[in-house]
Amino acid sequence: MSSLELDLEINGRRIRRTVPAHMRLLDFLRDELNLTGAKEGCGAGECGTCSIFIDGVLMKSCLVPTARVQGKKIETVEGLARRGELSPLQKAFCRTGASQCGYCIPGMVMAATAALRRNPHAGMEEIKESLSGNICRCTGYQKIFEAVALARDVMNGMLPATALDAEVLGDTFVGASVRRLDAPSKVTGALKYAADMTMLGMLHMQVLRSPYPHARIVALDTAEAEAMPGVEAVVTHRDVPGVDGFGVFVHDQPVMARDKVRYVGEAVAAVAAENLDIAKAALARIKVRYEKLPAVFDAFEAMRRGAPILHDTARDNVVMHIPIRRGDVEHGFAESDVILEETYRTQAIEHAYLEPEAGLGYVDQDGVVTIVSPSQNVTHHRHALSRILALPINKVRMIMSPVGGGFGGKEDMIYQGMLALAALKTRRPVRYVFTREESIVATAKRHPFVVSYKMGVKRDGRICATSMYMVADGGAYGLSTEGVMRKAAILAAGPYNIAHVRVDAIGVYTNNTPSGAFRSFGALQSEFATESHLDMIAERLGIDPIELRRINGMRDGAITHTRQQLDSVSLMTVLDAVAKAAGWEAGAPTVRGETRSDLGAAGNRPPCTLGARLKTRETRDSWEVA
Amino acid sequence: MLTCDEYRMPETLDDALALMERHKDRYRVIAGATDLLPATRAGRLGDIHAPMIIDLSRIAALRSVAVNAERVRIGACTEMARFLDAPLLARHLPVMLHCAVWFGDDQLREAATIGGNLVNASPAADAAPPLIAMNAVVTLESRDGGTRRRRDLPLEEFVTGPGTTRLAQGELLTAIECDSMAGYGAAFEKVGHRRSLVISTVCVAALVRVDHWPGRFVDIRLAIGAIAPVPSRLRECEEFLSGKPISSATIGAAARLVSARVQSRTRRAYRAEVVVNFIERALTDAAVNAGVAFDDATRMKEVSHV
Numbered sequence: 001m002s003s004l005e006l007d008l009e010i011n012g013r014r015i016r017r018t019v020p021a022h023m024r025l026l027d028f029l030r031d032e033l034n035l036t037g038a039k040e041g042c043g044a045g046e047c048g049t050c051s052i053f054i055d056g057v058l059m060k061s062c063l064v065p066t067a068r069v070q071g072k073k074i075e076t077v078e079g080l081a082r083r084g085e086l087s088p089l090q091k092a093f094c095r096t097g098a099s100q101c102g103y104c105i106p107g108m109v110m111a112a113t114a115a116l117r118r119n120p121h122a123g124m125e126e127i128k129e130s131l132s133g134n135i136c137r138c139t140g141y142q143k144i145f146e147a148v149a150l151a152r153d154v155m156n157g158m159l160p161a162t163a164l165d166a167e168v169l170g171d172t173f174v175g176a177s178v179r180r181l182d183a184p185s186k187v188t189g190a191l192k193y194a195a196d197m198t199m200l201g202m203l204h205m206q207v208l209r210s211p212y213p214h215a216r217i218v219a220l221d222t223a224e225a226e227a228m229p230g231v232e233a234v235v236t237h238r239d240v241p242g243v244d245g246f247g248v249f250v251h252d253q254p255v256m257a258r259d260k261v262r263y264v265g266e267a268v269a270a271v272a273a274e275n276l277d278i279a280k281a282a283l284a285r286i287k288v289r290y291e292k293l294p295a296v297f298d299a300f301e302a303m304r305r306g307a308p309i310l311h312d313t314a315r316d317n318v319v320m321h322i323p324i325r326r327g328d329v330e331h332g333f334a335e336s337d338v339i340l341e342e343t344y345r346t347q348a349i350e351h352a353y354l355e356p357e358a359g360l361g362y363v364d365q366d367g368v369v370t371i372v373s374p375s376q377n378v379t380h381h382r383h384a385l386s387r388i389l390a391l392p393i394n395k396v397r398m399i400m401s402p403v404g405g406g407f408g409g410k411e412d413m414i415y416q417g418m419l420a421l422a423a424l425k426t427r428r429p430v431r432y433v434f435t436r437e438e439s440i441v442a443t444a445k446r447h448p449f450v451v452s453y454k455m456g457v458k459r460d461g462r463i464c465a466t467s468m469y470m471v472a473d474g475g476a477y478g479l480s481t482e483g484v485m486r487k488a489a490i491l492a493a494g495p496y497n498i499a500h501v502r503v504d505a506i507g508v509y510t511n512n513t514p515s516g517a518f519r520s521f522g523a524l525q526s527e528f529a530t531e532s533h534l535d536m537i538a539e540r541l542g543i544d545p546i547e548l549r550r551i552n553g554m555r556d557g558a559i560t561h562t563r564q565q566l567d568s569v570s571l572m573t574v575l576d577a578v579a580k581a582a583g584w585e586a587g588a589p590t591v592r593g594e595t596r597s598d599l600g601a602a603g604n605r606p607p608c609t610l611g612a613r614l615k616t617r618e619t620r621d622s623w624e625v626a
Numbered sequence: 627m628l629t630c631d632e633y634r635m636p637e638t639l640d641d642a643l644a645l646m647e648r649h650k651d652r653y654r655v656i657a658g659a660t661d662l663l664p665a666t667r668a669g670r671l672g673d674i675h676a677p678m679i680i681d682l683s684r685i686a687a688l689r690s691v692a693v694n695a696e697r698v699r700i701g702a703c704t705e706m707a708r709f710l711d712a713p714l715l716a717r718h719l720p721v722m723l724h725c726a727v728w729f730g731d732d733q734l735r736e737a738a739t740i741g742g743n744l745v746n747a748s749p750a751a752d753a754a755p756p757l758i759a760m761n762a763v764v765t766l767e768s769r770d771g772g773t774r775r776r777r778d779l780p781l782e783e784f785v786t787g788p789g790t791t792r793l794a795q796g797e798l799l800t801a802i803e804c805d806s807m808a809g810y811g812a813a814f815e816k817v818g819h820r821r822s823l824v825i826s827t828v829c830v831a832a833l834v835r836v837d838h839w840p841g842r843f844v845d846i847r848l849a850i851g852a853i854a855p856v857p858s859r860l861r862e863c864e865e866f867l868s869g870k871p872i873s874s875a876t877i878g879a880a881a882r883l884v885s886a887r888v889q890s891r892t893r894r895a896y897r898a899e900v901v902v903n904f905i906e907r908a909l910t911d912a913a914v915n916a917g918v919a920f921d922d923a924t925r926m927k928e929v930s931h932v
Contacts, residue, residue, distance in 0.1 A: 064659070437667060438668075
């Protein structure tokens, strides 16, 4: 492969380097120059975590061949505050709290800088459009937009520079904008996420993954890969010294596939090599012979007699069944005036945090196996790893690197075990950085549910009985399924007084990608069914949907379906606030007329349009300026 | 990942064509690289090794724009961003202004080129419908035995299916020529899964020239993308409207002529409904941009999607 001599300016400094001709600018910045403010969120030009300026033009560096920047001037996020003083925009991001996980923030700051450089008086719609190539998954954008508008006003002299200072706090933090201590590190790109960290002598890991949803591993031969120059180690299940299993509740997932693979994307072997190219090439030299097994992709089919069995420990493919019984539902249905039955389905959802999984493992000078990773569950992982490695707990250390978004998706110890095994085998630091594609293929999703619902009500709206039969696709391994089933079941029937309740939540093994923790942990799926069902009941009975909830809602002192006494219940306050904020028009869903006064009101979201800049340019009539 | 043995950045078109002649079958041409780099990731084309990459970004002639009486000639490597910020292009190609706003985002528009969008030949290519509506012709050049060869082809014939064109081995799409549409009202409508940076589910380009008194359509240009393997001109609508009085009723009737055309493999019923609404909205918006005043009810319907 040919190389390329580069001579260019980066952040005001002249740089001369020889790099591989095909190298992407993002890799040049991160790997050659250690400018890790630009991140790789997707590598496909979608997310904007790698935005930088080339000759003053904002570009996504993952899509720029390095050859193109010969002789050009590059500005990265590190260049904005080179002398230590934050730019007004960076200060504004700190002031409004416009950074949460922070992974999108360097790119976001660059896009915001571009927006105000192009038009120092940009209006809100124009600001939004200018940032539209940059995705944020945590903040909800509002604080980011506020930051850009604040910086704009300060830079234009509309507001004093002190408007960027942290808010002086009174007696309470509630309702105040509390200074985020880590904000400066995020807006400058200085904060190091796991993929940004390097160590002397560090090896790079790549993982061979299963192409089949269900197959027996007949042979696994790594000799040829291990013999390659530059390959330091290949690890497989054979390298696991202890009890091979992880999972938040059931420890049924081996660090790497043991006798068989159970989903497409499951890790089978891992290579640690001097560089990524060698590691990738070595994967192709690992020989695996599979014997395909019948697979099952539907939770109901998996529960049928004769279905393929995934785990010997669960011959019925059931991970966990949580039943809840209160009163006698048949009696409740018998005394109901109206009975409504419906089935609700939810889908698997990817967390899509902007930071793909990454980790760095090493054995320190005292023989402590250390894993640095954005784990959302370090203590649990430490105990699990100690069991897997058969090491005492004081010889295992977990360091939580900044989490670039997790939402539950980083609770599972998907890759930390492989890093530990490779570090032990090579006695060198090993880093593994997932691509976006690997992150989507290999890691857990939100549990898809099918909820069969039956509810009986009196004509006046009182709920007599609720029956919910919920089946969730847990995928190939247990991970958090047990806990998700429990929470789904406990919260299923909602915060309503119901004398007769029957709930079954069943998590099932299938050969789909494992399901795991995801914001709300099962409550979303069952609540979606309950609240949808109540809306349909309201329509059937001709009752205002909010009133229906008031009729049945729990008050202070209520006893839940799992016999917990609630001292205080804020449901009524919340309902009132929601109705007010939404501009809710009272009345049954069936009596609403053709016009709605609750749409288009202040605080409602208007329909999407693009072209704010066209409008400002058209009114400025600047088209004729040649 | 895209790798190569040699990465070449010719400074002239002649040099580029010479490289292509000399290294037949061994090269890959890149313009903006916004399609090729994502395509070479895992799960799509995967790793691709090209003995030679020919990068067109240094060839100034491929970015030139010329207006000559009724026609506009655009260099193939003109970035999509130029349709938003070059006054000459905005005046003569008003529809490209609206198209470019919906194309990727600011950063991708600085890289992605008009020629690349056409050669890539996605059924959902945003630039194809507006150009087809403007009677675009593409110029294909090559070198054979040291002699430059050139042929021109209507864009409608150039794209033959998803990802396939009439571009021959050794040929480069160097320019696009189309009608100047100065004075037309224009609109571009696109629906995708989210607001920006998204592939079209349906996109429509409309250009309208009107006679304000007595309020008639004079010339209509309408083309649609993403509902069939290749983008197409909606001549039945154009002919139906030509000379007709301007009203929402005529526009509605014209739009309904199109629903039968939807032949996508997925979500056909949805696309059919979207297409009719979109064409109605595009024609209305184009007429408004040409200075036609509609009553509020029509406009409200267009704006609020209800």
